Amino acid sequence: MNKVFIATSIDGYIADSEGGIDWLNAIPNPNNDDMGYHDFMNSIDALIMGRITFETVCSFDIEWPYQKPVFVLSNSLKSIPKEYEGKVFLVQGGLKDVVDEVKKKGYNNLYIDGGKTIQSFLKEDLIDEMTISIIPIVLGNGIPLFGALSKSLKFECISSKIYLNKIVQNVFSRSKD
């Protein structure tokens, strides 16, 4: 199963035009509600992430936040920086082959992250479930979650919750009938 867990603006952006994501945390969250993130992370075996998302996470002044292996898609990176060895692995090639390669290692439930990355997975109909938390802001510009597809993909909404009285989180499951 390939799953997405992401936050967007009302108009569907995952970062502003400078790549900024501060607006994601603009809603006061006094009890640090993780909006299902911990449970979601427990449901996956590994992540496949775009190079830009990987570099964004590396730029945060925090400890490496993932306990699961992270496979980074990149055609430009030649190697993974030493400090991430054993935790982060470079992958390249067609997405179906990449997913097969990762699943062969025993990682069946995958968290797919990054805008262009999710768009490429959707182009090949490789996303089974999407958890999308909508932050109540219209950014007007930025990095979009979705892009053009040659054919539409039907999903059904299997859950809808409101967090912090302000953030709607919908879970969509691919319906193939």
Ligand SMILES: NC(=O)c1ccc[n+]([C@@H]2O[C@H](COP(=O)([O-])OP(=O)(O)OC[C@H]3O[C@@H](n4cnc5c(N)ncnc54)[C@H](OP(=O)(O)O)[C@@H]3O)[C@@H](O)[C@H]2O)c1
């Ligand atoms: N709102 C949220 O919850 C959320 C979540 C995640 C990320 N973000 C934000 O989104 C931004 C990053 O997203 P993004 O759309 O710019 O990029 P991305 O999907 O993270 O990374 C794209 C890069 O992945 C590599 N890649 C290799 N093969 C690919 C393939 N088949 N399909 C797609 N990518 C492939 C390419 O790297 P090379 O150029 O090296 O080949 C490409 O430039 C950051 O600002 C991040 O902070 C927000």
